[in-house]
Amino acid sequence: MTTTFPDVTISTDRLVLRPFDGEDVNALAEMMNDEHITAWTSAPHPYTRADAHAWATAQSHAERTEGRGIVFAVAEFLTQRLVGIVHLKNTNWRTRSTEVGYVTAPWARGEGYASESVLAVAQWLFHDRSFERLELRTAADNTASQQVAQKIGCISEGVLRNAWMVRTQTPDGSWTDTRTDLIVWSLLPEDIEDMDEPDGYNGHDDYGYGRGAQAGAGGYAVGADWS
Numbered sequence: 001m002t003t004t005f006p007d008v009t010i011s012t013d014r015l016v017l018r019p020f021d022g023e024d025v026n027a028l029a030e031m032m033n034d035e036h037i038t039a040w041t042s043a044p045h046p047y048t049r050a051d052a053h054a055w056a057t058a059q060s061h062a063e064r065t066e067g068r069g070i071v072f073a074v075a076e077f078l079t080q081r082l083v084g085i086v087h088l089k090n091t092n093w094r095t096r097s098t099e100v101g102y103v104t105a106p107w108a109r110g111e112g113y114a115s116e117s118v119l120a121v122a123q124w125l126f127h128d129r130s131f132e133r134l135e136l137r138t139a140a141d142n143t144a145s146q147q148v149a150q151k152i153g154c155i156s157e158g159v160l161r162n163a164w165m166v167r168t169q170t171p172d173g174s175w176t177d178t179r180t181d182l183i184v185w186s187l188l189p190e191d192i193e194d195m196d197e198p199d200g201y202n203g204h205d206d207y208g209y210g211r212g213a214q215a216g217a218g219g220y221a222v223g224a225d226w227s
Helices: 022-034 036-040 051-065 113-127 142-152
Strands: 015-018 070-076 082-092 097-104 133-139 156-171 175-187
Touching: 015 113, 022 082, 022 142, 036 156, 051 070, 070 113, 082 113, 097 113, 113 133, 113 142, 133 142, 133 156
Parallel strands: 097 133
Antiparallel strands: 015 070, 070 082, 082 097, 133 175, 156 175
């Protein structure tokens, strides 16, 4: 049984989804220090250049080679500027199911890039890799992430009560952890059979991962929660 994803690049009309490399370090560090990503993820704060370097050059690649999933750096096709991240994680190779998470850079929100990139990955996952289920978990108040789930055709399956931690900013500018519910969404191959290609999306992009992003071994969030 295959237990790793291939090292691939996926293209849409506007985006290129590819592995991370060392040239992404500065843009990644800048993106991950956005206050919305801090709020909805558990990535380190402040997110240092060392964190970004470890993720871009080693940790993101280990997600694929060690069989947990695969991480895509999402870049604009024309400018090659880093738009965000899509991460498949918690992959179950026997049931052919996995979980997706995503973040979008502050400057790129409102262009539909999150929807476009996640749908492109879902189409690849179902059509090329014969997977049967894609799961997404969103914090209860993360409406931007929920809009992405709805836009690509996900079905809401229920609520995991008090199941996650997000961060809220205090009056003095520091951050504190707060418990939240998780909404569980799923996407199956038949859910996207009649959908158009993902180019041309317009709408709100997610501020953080579906769950909010769990810190990985080197501190960087990965996957539907980045772990």
